[in-house]
Amino acid sequence: MAYWLFKSEPDVFGWDDLVAKGDSGEEWDGIRNYQARNNMRLMALGDLGFFYHSRSGLEIVGIVEVCALSHPDSTTNDERWDCVDVRAVRSFKMPVSLDQIKKSPELSDMVLVKNSRLSVQPVTDAEWAKVCEMGQTKP
DNA sequence: GCCAACGTTGGC
């Protein structure tokens, strides 16, 4: 199983919005970046991901699960763009801020730090464990 | 709200 990180602006679609969608989850649509799309194409059912609030908030607030494999993005007719569906699994007890992540030597290689523009990105097993620990949340 | 960094587009 692989780990990922999904970014969203809370003013547009935040963690609470995904939680409100319940177990059926929601399309992670609107991605118009090849690297992000390619990452979604690599995802398997049951893969887990962090949910990160960009622009405002700047913290990891929850864990999501991939509940539908990559499929055409329903918000466009452009067949280049695919997306997965995700559903909320659990909230972080303590959100983990970008600041904390930047200060943690173990997390200095996270894509979140190194390529802040990539909105769907891979997370290593070690990074996953560390962030969960910092957030006092079950991995 | 600004702007640096990055990605994409399109003329040549």
Add this chain to the structure above:
DNA sequence: GCCAACGTTGGC
């Protein structure tokens, strides 16, 4: 195939 121009993202 290069690269200037443009558009978008996201931290600050």
